Amino acid sequence: MDTEADLFYRQLPKVELHAHLNGSVSFETMETLIKRKPHLNIEHSMTAIRRGQRRSLDECFQVFKVIHQLVDSEEDILMVAKAVIQEFAADGVKYLELRSTPREVTETGLTKQRYIETVLEAIRQCKQEEVDIDVRFLVAVDRRHGPVVAMETVKLAEDFLLSSDGVVVGLDLSGDPTVGHGKDLLSALEKSKNCGLKLALHLSEVPSRRDESELLLNLPPDRIGHGTFLHPEVGGSDSLVDKVCKQNIPIGKSFPFHPPNSKITYLKYFFKHLNIFFYILLTILFLISVLS
Numbered sequence: 424m425d426t427e428a429d430l431f432y433r434q435l436p437k438v439e440l441h442a443h444l445n446g447s448v449s450f451e452t453m454e455t456l457i458k459r460k461p462h463l464n465i466e467h468s469m470t471a472i473r474r475g476q477r478r479s480l481d482e483c484f485q486v487f488k489v490i491h492q493l494v495d496s497e498e499d500i501l502m503v504a505k506a507v508i509q510e511f512a513a514d515g516v517k518y519l520e521l522r523s524t525p526r527e528v529t530e531t532g533l534t535k536q537r538y539i540e541t542v543l544e545a546i547r548q549c550k551q552e553e554v555d556i557d558v559r560f561l562v563a564v565d566r567r568h569g570p571v572v573a574m575e576t577v578k579l580a581e582d583f584l585l586s587s588d589g590v591v592v593g594l595d596l597s598g599d600p601t602v603g604h605g606k607d608l609l610s611a612l613e614k615s616k617n618c619g620l621k622l623a624l625h626l627s628e629v630p631s632r633r634d635e636s637e638l639l640l641n642l643p644p645d646r647i648g649h650g651t652f653l654h655p656e657v658g659g660s661d662s663l664v665d666k667v668c669k670q671n672i673p674i675g676k677s678f679p680f681h682p683p684n685s686k687i688t689y690l691k692y693f694f695k696h697l698n699i700f701f702y703i704l705l706t707i708l709f710l711i712s713v714l715s
């Protein structure tokens with residue numbers, strides 16, 4: 424059951440700057456998709472990571488493969504995109520930046536062009552139905568597909584930037600962060616920036632990506648996905664952190680350190696949040712004095 428706090432946070436107006444379309448499919452929508460395609464023998468456990476469950480990055484990307492099997496036609500995309508937008512709106516999100524990687528599926532006749540058009544149609548229908556949310560779309564480049572596909576995707580995104588009446592605003596770089604190197608995608612990203620597309624880049628999502636992050640931060644991006652390992656304490660550098668702070672780049676889902684795995688880090692955390700511990704201590708002392 425919802426607590427008072429749940430209701431408060433739901434009603435609080437919010438912006439969502441990091442939503443992957445196929446990473447935002449709810450349990451209910453997934454159920455409809457699974458029922459639509461019984462021949463795939465897909466179970467719920469294969470499409471979701473439950474709260475508290477630990478999965479490797481590889482396992483997470485396997486989940487996306489399963490979801491892609493379920494969402495492989497214009498009909499699926501329209502249904503999923505509308506549901507995702509409506510659910511974000513019901514959660515109090517007033518501004519949503521949705522991103523998705525256009526895919527081709529020969530069996531269903533889906534093309535990359537139609538993929539984007541269908542997402543835009545879902546956004547249009549939600550607007551027409553007066554769903555209380557402002558949605559923008561970012562066309563995503565999957566880094567696993569290399570520089571040629573990246574450049575094709577940029578061209579597609581540029582066409583939609585000009586024709587979508589302000590709904591397509593940018594390019595997202597995502598996909599398995601352990602595959603490939605950002606330097607190979609640099610010319611596509613530069614072209615994208617030069618034609619007026621905003622850049623949302625996943626970077627420093629895994630350790631040992633310092634050089635790549637330096638390069639990508641020089642573009643610079645307008646949004647950062649994760650940035651988990653930018654900080655020097657986890658193998659990043661002061662220069663990376665400095666670039667992010669000086670350019671004021673919003674980071675989606677990042678952590679000052681990850682994970683806090685040394686005693687020194689725990690101590691630093693303790694001292695940084697000493698005031699909170701002090702308030703907790705005062706509350707406990709107050710309660711003891713009232714109850715005794």
Ligand SMILES: CC(C)=CCNc1ncnc2c1ncn2[C@@H]1O[C@H](COP(=O)(O)O)[C@@H](O)[C@H]1O
Pocket residue numbers: 443444445446480483484487522523524525563565597598599600625628
């Ligand atoms: C849980 C987990 C793996 C962390 C999220 N970190 C991510 N890092 C990079 N790319 C991602 C991430 N989550 C989703 N994506 C991208 O978004 C796609 C799914 O959404 P879509 O099909 O583009 O609509 C994935 O195939 C992947 O390319």
